[in-house]
Each structure stands twice: as structure tokens, then as C-alpha cells.
Amino acid sequence: xxxxxxxxxxxxxxxxxxxxxxxxxxxxxxxxxxxxxxxxxxxxxxxxxxxxxxxxxxxxxxxxxxxxxxxxxxxxxxxxxxxxxxxxxxxxxxxxxxxxxxxxxxxxxxxxxxxxxxxxxxxxxxxxxxxxxxxxxxxxxxxxxxxxxxxxxx
Numbered sequence: 001x002x003x004x005x006x007x008x009x010x011x012x013x014x015x016x017x018x019x020x021x022x023x024x025x026x027x028x029x030x031x032x033x034x035x036x037x038x039x040x041x042x043x044x045x046x047x048x049x050x051x052x053x054x055x056x057x058x059x060x061x062x063x064x065x066x067x068x069x070x071x072x073x074x075x076x077x078x079x080x081x082x083x084x085x086x087x088x089x090x091x092x093x094x095x096x097x098x099x100x101x102x103x104x105x106x107x108x109x110x111x112x113x114x115x116x117x118x119x120x121x122x123x124x125x126x127x128x129x130x131x132x133x134x135x136x137x138x139x140x141x142x143x144x145x146x147x148x149x150x151x152x153x154x
Contacts, residue, residue, distance in 0.1 A: 006037050010045045023071040073152035078110045086147050092136035098123045098143055110150060119146055
């Protein structure tokens, strides 16, 4: 029960900071000292209570100057449409189908013409073939990452 209470306290502390700031940058070890707990407790709280589904984006950098950055995000109204596009991409997608998805995003005014052209530039068959792996798989991974980043506004 002690761990659950500690998790609630850590969560409340981070959320309190996020009420007045757009993001919070923490150091796991410093937080562990502050709350007199093990660093893995901080990881647990972040991994279970500050997820994308809860409306947060988490970035981390390892090493001596490492940090964990937590940002509150606002989901856009088009999130369901974008989720459907992600499902359509799947594990691999050809250049033509990727173009159709980008065109749909543009038609629905989710992205601008310039953003669409930028996305298409990294979906290009000739450019992706330079990686020496299955271009359709790489294209799907890139497009999925781009689509997921469109779901929210930081």
C-alpha cells in the first residue's frame, strides 16, 4: 500500500507543476531523493500515469545530463480520423497508398499543402531505397510516426 500512496504523491506533484507550466523536466534520481523512494518508482509513475492515452507526451534523454520531459498535450478533433489512417498504413505501405493517405489528410484540412509535400518527400521510393531495407516497411514506420504526431497539439 505504501508504494501506491507514494505513486499518488509523485503523480500529484508532477501534475501540480503541469497546471502552471506547459511541460516539466525532471531527473529521476533527484525525484527519488525528494520522495525518498527508488528511481524505479518514478519510472512506474511516469510509465503508467503519464501516457499518451492520459494526454501526456514523455521524452527522455539518458546519460549524465539526462532528463525526463513530460508535456501535457491537447488532442485534436481529427484524432479518430488519424487513428484510422494509422490502421490503414499497417506494417507496410506502397508509395501510391501513402500518397492517398497524405492526400486525404490534406483534403480534410488536417495538414497544409506544404506539410503534405514535406511528408511526401520522405515517402519517396528512390530515397527510401537508399536504406537497403524493405522500403514499404520503412515508409510505413515513418508515416505511422508522422500520423501519430498529428494527433495532438503541444
